[in-house]
Amino acid sequence: xxxxxxxxxxxxxxxxxxxxxxxxxxxxxxxxxxxxxxxxxxxxxxxxxxxxxxxxxxxxxxxxxxxxxxxxxxxxxxxxxxxxxxxxxxxxxxxxxxxxxxxxxxxxxxxxxxxxxxxxxxxxxxxxxxxxxxxxxxxxxxxxxxxxxxxxxxxxxxxxxxxxxxxxxxxxxxxxxxxxxxxxxxxxxxxxxxxxxxxxxxxxxxxxxxxxxxxxxxxxxxxxxxxxxxxxxxxxxxxxxxxxxxxxxxxxxxxxxxxxxxxxxxxxxxxxxx
Amino acid sequence: xxxxxxxxxxxxxxxxxxxxxxxxxxxxxxxxxxxxxxxxxxxxxxxxxxxxxxxxxxxxxxxxxxxxxxxxxxxxxxxxxxxxxxxxxxxxxxxxxxxxxxxxxxxxxxxxxxxxxxxxxxxxxxxxxxxxxxxxxxxxxxxxxxxxxxxxxxxxxxxxxxxxxxxxxxxxxxxxxxxxxxxxxxxxxxxxxxxxxxxxxxxxxxxxxxxxxxxxxxxxxxxxxxxxxxxxxxxxxxxxxxxxxxxxxxxxxxxxxxxxxxxxxxxxxxxxxxxxxxxxxxxxxxxxxxxxxxxxxxxxxxxxxxxxxxxxxxxxxxxxxxxxxxxxxxxxxxxxxxxxxxxxxxxxxxxxxxxxxxxxxxxxxxxxxxxxxxxxxxxxxxxxxxxxxxxxxxxxxxxxxxxxxxxxxxxxxxxxxxxxxxxxxxxxxxxxxxxx
Numbered sequence: 136x137x138x139x140x141x142x143x144x145x146x147x148x149x150x151x152x153x154x155x156x157x158x159x160x161x162x163x164x165x166x167x168x169x170x171x172x173x174x175x176x177x178x179x180x181x182x183x184x185x186x187x188x189x190x191x192x193x194x195x196x197x198x199x200x201x202x203x204x205x206x207x208x209x210x211x212x213x214x215x216x217x218x219x220x221x222x223x224x225x226x227x228x229x230x231x232x233x234x235x236x237x238x239x240x241x242x243x244x245x246x247x248x249x250x251x252x253x254x255x256x257x258x259x260x261x262x263x264x265x266x267x268x269x270x271x272x273x274x275x276x277x278x279x280x281x282x283x284x285x286x287x288x289x290x291x292x293x294x295x296x297x298x299x300x301x302x303x304x305x306x307x308x309x310x311x312x313x314x315x316x317x318x319x320x321x322x323x324x325x326x327x328x329x330x331x332x333x334x335x336x337x338x339x340x341x342x343x344x345x346x347x348x349x350x351x352x353x354x355x356x357x358x359x360x361x362x363x364x365x366x367x368x369x370x371x372x373x374x375x376x377x378x379x380x381x382x383x384x385x386x387x388x389x390x391x392x393x394x395x396x397x398x399x400x401x402x403x404x405x406x407x408x409x
Numbered sequence: 410x411x412x413x414x415x416x417x418x419x420x421x422x423x424x425x426x427x428x429x430x431x432x433x434x435x436x437x438x439x440x441x442x443x444x445x446x447x448x449x450x451x452x453x454x455x456x457x458x459x460x461x462x463x464x465x466x467x468x469x470x471x472x473x474x475x476x477x478x479x480x481x482x483x484x485x486x487x488x489x490x491x492x493x494x495x496x497x498x499x500x501x502x503x504x505x506x507x508x509x510x511x512x513x514x515x516x517x518x519x520x521x522x523x524x525x526x527x528x529x530x531x532x533x534x535x536x537x538x539x540x541x542x543x544x545x546x547x548x549x550x551x552x553x554x555x556x557x558x559x560x561x562x563x564x565x566x567x568x569x570x571x572x573x574x575x576x577x578x579x580x581x582x583x584x585x586x587x588x589x590x591x592x593x594x595x596x597x598x599x600x601x602x603x604x605x606x607x608x609x610x611x612x613x614x615x616x617x618x619x620x621x622x623x624x625x626x627x628x629x630x631x632x633x634x635x636x637x638x639x640x641x642x643x644x645x646x647x648x649x650x651x652x653x654x655x656x657x658x659x660x661x662x663x664x665x666x667x668x669x670x671x672x673x674x675x676x677x678x679x680x681x682x683x684x685x686x687x688x689x690x691x692x693x694x695x696x697x698x699x700x701x702x703x704x705x706x707x708x709x710x711x712x713x714x715x716x717x718x719x720x721x722x723x724x725x726x727x728x729x730x731x732x733x734x735x736x737x738x739x740x741x742x743x744x745x746x747x748x749x750x751x752x753x754x755x756x757x758x759x760x761x762x763x764x765x766x767x768x769x770x771x772x773x774x775x776x777x778x779x780x781x782x783x784x785x786x787x788x789x790x791x792x793x794x795x796x797x798x799x800x801x802x803x804x805x806x807x808x809x810x811x812x813x814x815x816x817x818x819x820x821x822x823x824x825x826x827x828x829x830x831x832x833x834x835x836x837x838x839x840x841x842x843x844x845x
Contacts, residue, residue, distance in 0.1 A: 227679045244665050244669055246664070246733075250823075251827065254661060254827070255658075255662065262824055268659045269650060274657075277658065302827075
């Protein structure tokens with residue numbers, strides 16, 4: 136992960152909105168039957184930041200995530216990514232724009248090996264066109280690209296220190312290894328922004344440190360992260376900017392220290408350790 | 410997998426396994442036949458028929474493996490796509506009937522185009538039907554596709570049965586489905602044209618006749634043998650195509666869809682497109698198999714040849730072989746046809762040649778009066794009892810080996826071997842990634 140061309144060019148450019156915010160969420164709403172899961176959520180994410188999104192259970196964090204990444208369609212409001220209105224786009228279209236997500240419960244592709252998992256992710260693979268993969272001459276080109284991808288996959292495995300698992304079926308990995316695999320896989324898409332849905336749930340403290348070390352390293356390389364987390368401590372320790380959601384909308388926003396001192400936030404979390 | 414283990418080696422390995430299965434089945438048939446003293450000509454004819462049927466099932470199973478084994482698309486309407494392939498081919502390639510001739514009243518003609526055009530039309534029609542079926546169903550959960558496909562296959566059968574489409578006019582030609590009467594293959598299919606009409610072929614038949622030294626001409630057996638070899642070549646073509654499809658970035662996305670479609674979508678893959686392509690390709694090749702089925706098995710096509718049980722037999726072959734494996738698909742077809750489907754019928758011949766089987770009791774109730782009558786009854790109704798045996802085999806297999814014979818094996822989804830690159834790979838001791 137040292138190659139320069141993989142890192143998105145950040146900071147220097149300003150998007151078409153005239154600001155440096157890759158992700159702008161405005162007035163998102165989502166109802167499931169009579170229940171309002173997200174109720175006018177509005178926030179933005181700074182380029183090159185590690186932004187935390189927290190809130191008590193049922194605050195609408197995961198639904199917001201699904202709305203941003205196209206897995207749910209919002210009933211109202213808009214999602215703008217790099218100045219492009221992506222509201223109501225399908226997940227794959229949004230991912231192709233450079234905004235990818237991980238899942239709360241690591242969703243490894245069990246019957247595929249670790250390397251296959253990684254090789255799947257990159258965009259614009261020639262061989263994803265069926266005719267190119269089967270036509271004799273074209274297949275040579277496909278192979279050439281695959282060789283480059285294999286090299287990149289090994290770099291990624293090396294970076295996340297799971298290279299000894301390369302030939303293992305993903306289903307045989309431990310919970311923590313799956314989280315690492317999922318993050319590695321997401322980065323193989325060469326994204327600009329990564330949305331992490333509780334990446335540390337069910338992860339032991341040692342691995343937790345390791346994962347966050349990787350995230351910080353990647354952020355310094357220029358990636359933007361939005362991190363949904365239930366655990367306040369993790370957010371407070373790691374994030375530069377924190378957004379607190381409560382009952383479907385944004386309750387407070389600011390630096391970790393301010394959030395910690397915010398009475399409303401404490402009330403919302405009442406009964407939970409803050 | 411070591412670095413020296415190239416795709417070429419694996420290919421050799423797979424071919425060996427397939428050949429071994431075929432040989433084992435043949436050997437079984439020959440040994441049983443010789444023991445019971447069946448005539449040589451009869452044994453050879455049986456083997457040739459067996460090969461032909463295995464080739465047909467192998468085509469269908471390979472196509473289903475692409476849909477279910479690779480992509481996780483639950484198609485239980487296989488026979489419908491075959492029917493569309495067969496009927497389309499016939500309607501396009503049957504010679505036109507001269508309206509002024511005496512036969513005009515009783516015969517249904519076709520467009521009279523070359524057979525190859527007919528086959529192509531059949532393949533395209535099956536693919537298009539696949540597209541129409543898949544489009545609404547792919548947006549829903551997997552089981553809805555299953556329901557849609559089986560309903561479609563029955564709709565197709567009833568359309569062909571219906572008198573409304575029995576005859577209609579296209580470009581001034583009277584063509585049609587023939588309704589319940591069906592359509593006769595009354596044109597020369599390609600294998601006859603290429604092989605049988607040549608002088609060299611007659612020489613071959615004579616040579617075989619002399620070599621076998623059996624009574625009667627071997628010509629019909631040699632005919633079937635040539636056809637089964639050609640069909641096996643077609644199977645090899647299917648195998649090659651699906652192997653390439655699977656071992657590619659395209660196949661990788663299909664595998665990912667099978668495992669967890671949301672993940673593939675989250676990684677930027679337009680999964681619906683992949684699913685439709687995979688489904689259409691499978692359906693197209695089922696249509697091709699259908700065209701062969703019409704020409705080389707049926708001779709005359711009618712709707713009763715395309716009942717749903719055929720679909721389930723193909724599924725059994727895939728499950729036995731192991732879904733997700735092309736090699737397994739071929740091996741599964743061979744075992745299904747050779748052992749489970751045709752095996753019991755052959756065994757009946759063998760046993761009847763060796764022993765005198767008592768006459769069967771008239772009903773199942775009578776059959777239960779003792780072990781002797783029961784066995785006699787079973788022999789009389791072997792074609793039904795083999796289906797029961799099939800069910801038992803499936804249950805045992807699901808309990809003992811749910812992945813089928815070859816389903817546990819890795820068939821890497823990449824166009825290059827995914828190997829360890831030099832300079833990478835630490836030992837497990839350096840791993841800090843274990844949770845809990």
